[in-house]
Amino acid sequence: MSLLIVHDLSKSFGGVVAARDVAFSLEPAEMLALIGPNGAGKSTLFNMIGGQLRPDRGSVLLDGEAITHASPQERFRQGVGRTFQVAQTFLSMNVAENVQMALISRHDESQALWAPARDRHRAEALSLLDQVGMADAADRPCSTLAYGDVKRVELAIALASQPKLLLMDEPTAGMAPRERAALMDLTASIAASARVGVLFTEHDMDVVFGHATRVLVLLRGEIIAGGTPDEIRRNPRVKQAYLGDDHALARTA
Amino acid sequence: MDLSFLIIQSLSGLASASSLFITACGLTLVFGVTRIVNFAHGSLYMIGAYTAATLLPRLLELSYGPVSFWTGILITALIVGAIGVLIEVLLLRRIYGAPELFQLLATFGVVLVVQDLVVQVFGPQDILGPRAPGLRAPVEILGRRFPSYELALIAAGPIVLGFVWLLLRKTRFGILVRAATQDRDMVASLGVNQALLFTGTLFLGAFLAGLGGALQTPRVSANTGMDLSIIAECFVVTVVGGMGSVPGAFLAALIIGQLQAFGILIFPKSTLVVVFLLMAFVLAVRPYGFFGRPEIVGGTHAVGIVSRTPRASGTVAALIVLALLACLPLVSDAYLLKVATEILIFALFAFSLQLLIGVGGLVSFGHAAFFGLGAYGAALGVKWLDAPMEAALPLGILFAAAGAALIGAFVVRLSGIYLAMMTLAAAQILYAVAFQWVDVTGGDNGIVGVWPSTWASPRNAYYILTLILCATAVFILKRAIDAPFGYALRAARDSEPRAEAIGLNVRRHRWLAFMLSGAAAGLAGGIYAFSRGSVDPSLLGISTSVDALAMLLLGGIQTIAGPLVGAGVLHTLRDQIMPLTGLWRLFLGVSIIAMVLLFPRGLVGTIRHWREERA
Numbered sequence: 001m002s003l004l005i006v007h008d009l010s011k012s013f014g015g016v017v018a019a020r021d022v023a024f025s026l027e028p029a030e031m032l033a034l035i036g037p038n039g040a041g042k043s044t045l046f047n048m049i050g051g052q053l054r055p056d057r058g059s060v061l062l063d064g065e066a067i068t069h070a071s072p073q074e075r076f077r078q079g080v081g082r083t084f085q086v087a088q089t090f091l092s093m094n095v096a097e098n099v100q101m102a103l104i105s106r107h108d109e110s111q112a113l114w115a116p117a118r119d120r121h122r123a124e125a126l127s128l129l130d131q132v133g134m135a136d137a138a139d140r141p142c143s144t145l146a147y148g149d150v151k152r153v154e155l156a157i158a159l160a161s162q163p164k165l166l167l168m169d170e171p172t173a174g175m176a177p178r179e180r181a182a183l184m185d186l187t188a189s190i191a192a193s194a195r196v197g198v199l200f201t202e203h204d205m206d207v208v209f210g211h212a213t214r215v216l217v218l219l220r221g222e223i224i225a226g227g228t229p230d231e232i233r234r235n236p237r238v239k240q241a242y243l244g245d246d247h248a249l250a251r252t253a
Numbered sequence: 254m255d256l257s258f259l260i261i262q263s264l265s266g267l268a269s270a271s272s273l274f275i276t277a278c279g280l281t282l283v284f285g286v287t288r289i290v291n292f293a294h295g296s297l298y299m300i301g302a303y304t305a306a307t308l309l310p311r312l313l314e315l316s317y318g319p320v321s322f323w324t325g326i327l328i329t330a331l332i333v334g335a336i337g338v339l340i341e342v343l344l345l346r347r348i349y350g351a352p353e354l355f356q357l358l359a360t361f362g363v364v365l366v367v368q369d370l371v372v373q374v375f376g377p378q379d380i381l382g383p384r385a386p387g388l389r390a391p392v393e394i395l396g397r398r399f400p401s402y403e404l405a406l407i408a409a410g411p412i413v414l415g416f417v418w419l420l421l422r423k424t425r426f427g428i429l430v431r432a433a434t435q436d437r438d439m440v441a442s443l444g445v446n447q448a449l450l451f452t453g454t455l456f457l458g459a460f461l462a463g464l465g466g467a468l469q470t471p472r473v474s475a476n477t478g479m480d481l482s483i484i485a486e487c488f489v490v491t492v493v494g495g496m497g498s499v500p501g502a503f504l505a506a507l508i509i510g511q512l513q514a515f516g517i518l519i520f521p522k523s524t525l526v527v528v529f530l531l532m533a534f535v536l537a538v539r540p541y542g543f544f545g546r547p548e549i550v551g552g553t554h555a556v557g558i559v560s561r562t563p564r565a566s567g568t569v570a571a572l573i574v575l576a577l578l579a580c581l582p583l584v585s586d587a588y589l590l591k592v593a594t595e596i597l598i599f600a601l602f603a604f605s606l607q608l609l610i611g612v613g614g615l616v617s618f619g620h621a622a623f624f625g626l627g628a629y630g631a632a633l634g635v636k637w638l639d640a641p642m643e644a645a646l647p648l649g650i651l652f653a654a655a656g657a658a659l660i661g662a663f664v665v666r667l668s669g670i671y672l673a674m675m676t677l678a679a680a681q682i683l684y685a686v687a688f689q690w691v692d693v694t695g696g697d698n699g700i701v702g703v704w705p706s707t708w709a710s711p712r713n714a715y716y717i718l719t720l721i722l723c724a725t726a727v728f729i730l731k732r733a734i735d736a737p738f739g740y741a742l743r744a745a746r747d748s749e750p751r752a753e754a755i756g757l758n759v760r761r762h763r764w765l766a767f768m769l770s771g772a773a774a775g776l777a778g779g780i781y782a783f784s785r786g787s788v789d790p791s792l793l794g795i796s797t798s799v800d801a802l803a804m805l806l807l808g809g810i811q812t813i814a815g816p817l818v819g820a821g822v823l824h825t826l827r828d829q830i831m832p833l834t835g836l837w838r839l840f841l842g843v844s845i846i847a848m849v850l851l852f853p854r855g856l857v858g859t860i861r862h863w864r865e866e867r868a
Contacts, residue, residue, distance in 0.1 A: 073757065073758055084754075093559070101737075101741070106755075109737050111741075111762070113729075113733045116732075117735065160755070161756070
């Protein structure tokens with residue numbers, strides 16, 4: 001069975017249809033890119049899968065279980081990790097504590113009142129930070145990190161829940177080109193080794209065609225194409241409807 | 254209860270609605286554009302009332318007639334408008350980017366300053382203004398007499414609404430005001446002269462406050478308590494109507510006017526309670542009021558405690574201070590011990606607030622509620638159950654924790670300015686209950702005879718008891734702040750989406766924080782009650798809440814030790830300065846403003862900053 005099954009998901013805001021009968025599935029260890037022009041409904045779809053928005057119709061199944069109406073907290077417990085378009089970390093804590101906080105939550109200790117938080121799960125936090133190459137910065141305040149490093153910390157936080165599904169909304173937005181490739185290489189290797197399914201939205205076509213195993217193209221709330229990067233690159237409908245100019249494709253071809 | 258009575262009652266409700274709307278409209282306009290909740294709006298109203306009550310008789314002496322009267326009202330409003338401009342230029346302009354807690358405190362500083370200045374300028378006695386020429390005789394409505402001035406007031410509300418509507422729709426200034434209310438950053442990036450727009454808005458807001466105050470003078474005498482009572486009502490009107498919405502304010506004022514007019518028949522003593530219950534209800538159903546929008550939440554990100562590596566030297570210092578405090582009874586006289594006891598109590602009170610504000614980013618503006626509940630819980634236990642101190646203190650804690658659970662359940666849905674106003678409202682409800690439920694609480698006189706058990710009666714024994722209880726409570730709170738619970742609160746403060754995405758139940762944590770903090774404040778209140786031997790409604794009042802906030806601000810919001818040091822310094826200052834001068838509030842107000850403008854890190858924060866700069 002597929003890891004994630006999205007079934008006929010629909011959502012409209014007033015008269016604007018942001019998602020119409022969207023259906024797709026995602027396998028473990030797969031890197032699925034969701035692309036589309038501004039206003040295509042990427043964020044709406046993303047937030048319905050992440051639990052920030054309620055769909056009007058349709059269902060979301062994770063490992064066969066319906067999570068359509070689950071809160072973000074419940075989704076976390078069922079194995080959904082996510083990163084945000086503008087990285088969200090806890091700026092008043094240091095890097096290790098950020099990850100420790102997620103581990104504390106996973107172990108249901110967040111209401112503990114006595115033993116200090118900074119001593120809990122530190123070793124596990126350090127090994128997660130090591131995975132994303134941030135172990136050296138463990139004791140630095142999160143507010144002093146460069147943005148690319150903040151993104152890595154956020155990834156470590158998301159991985160702390162041992163997610164089956166990782167949702168990444170514009171993972172490389174605001175990063176330098178070289179950092180982008182590095183972050184996505186890292187994500188791909190984690191997806192492969194831990195068999196995590198990754199769903200990400202992205203504007204950078206280098207990232208999409210360089211790292212996705214499969215691509216979905218969204219236009220006005222509907223999926224107009226889906227396939228391997230090569231198929232998408234050649235698809236005339238995608239070219240015409242979305243990419244418009246050939247340069248975006250030629251650059252990476 | 255016949256029809257004519259109902260009509261008269263409802264007309265008088267309309268009259269109060271009108272004057273309430275005129276004042277609240279100014280508050281909501283100022284909030285819409287500047288995103289500052291201007292506590293001093295009530296002070297402007299009070300200045301309007303005093304000015305009109307002083308000015309009108311002189312004008313009427315020169316030439317008696319409606320023209321002089323209404324000209325006088327207009328002049329008053331213009332004078333108050335000018336004062337509003339002064340406040341904007343001198344103070345507000347400097348704090349538009351500051352965290353909302355600082356904005357609230359700074360404008361509350363203005364309230365304190367104005368309270369003392371008004372007494373200096375106009376004298377301590379209440380002043381009743383002259384009655385309006387041409388509107389002195391009552392009119393008959395369905396066989397009942399109704400003051401004709403009230404009818405004029407009823408008309409005044411819609412007239413002002415009309416003028417404001419024309420101003421907002423038909424003038425360039427009005428269009429800018431509406432645009433800024435929707436998206437301040439966009440207006441700024443379009444190259445609009447922000448300074449002029451903000452100053453103009455403050456003039457308009459203050460003008461309306463002055464007008465509201467001036468129109469009241471023939472009905473209500475100008476008095477020194479009217480600033481806080483009107484600001485509380487204006488908060489309700491703007492919150493219920495939706496912050497920044499003029500039609501919302503009008504609708505809310507109408508509803509509240511009627512509620513007050515008829516509420517007085519059902520609960521003769523508790524109109525205030527009815528009004529605040531309405532606010533609680535509306536906010537529970539519509540967290541942003543009738544016409545408010547979610548994004549209208551003022552201030553910038555919360556400031557608060559950050560992670561620090563624990564140092565052994567800190568523990569040693571704390572133990573040394575504790576040992577010195579324990580030795581104090583050996584060297585000091587009874588008076589000093591009394592002051593020291595109070596300082597310890599306030600230190601715990603301020604520290605409990607730090608859990609909400611510094612750790613949770615929850616700007617509670619009604620922390621006196623829990624302090625007062627603890628004090629009243631203990632006192633009621635003594636009075637009605639003959640409980641000894643050992644049982645009454647835990648009862649107080651229970652009272653406070655239960656109150657915090659109830660209030661917390663309402664307010665954890667809210668954020669920022671709405672949370673601040675809702676907590677303030679909750680404290681005001683309790684204040685009203687304590688004040689008006691005379692049979693149980695003793696009303697204004699409070700409850701006396703709340704004395705500690707014999708073993709704890711001597712000053713030094715009570716001091717030591719206070720020290721043990723407060724130090725223990727602070728220690729427990731400190732553990733909680735460093736424990737996962739405190740970290741989870743900080744996580745939710747730093748980034749709510751991230752906190753939810755890692756599975757934290759943000760509301761539940763905040764609710765528990767209210768209970769923990771409320772219980773600690775309740776303990777402080779209970780100890781305070783036994784140290785004085787009595788309780789009275791002022792323990793639940795705004796000034797008690799502001800005491801805690803000022804201590805927090807003075808010590809430093811970003812530090813653990815801040816509130817403790819702040820309590821020590823502020824209470825010592827008060828003890829030294831208050832007997833010397835009648836202008837304590839002026840002094841306190843100016844100090845609060847100065848701290849916000851010059852010294853936002855507080856004492857402990859500034860010292861630490863220096864140390865880190867040198868290192």
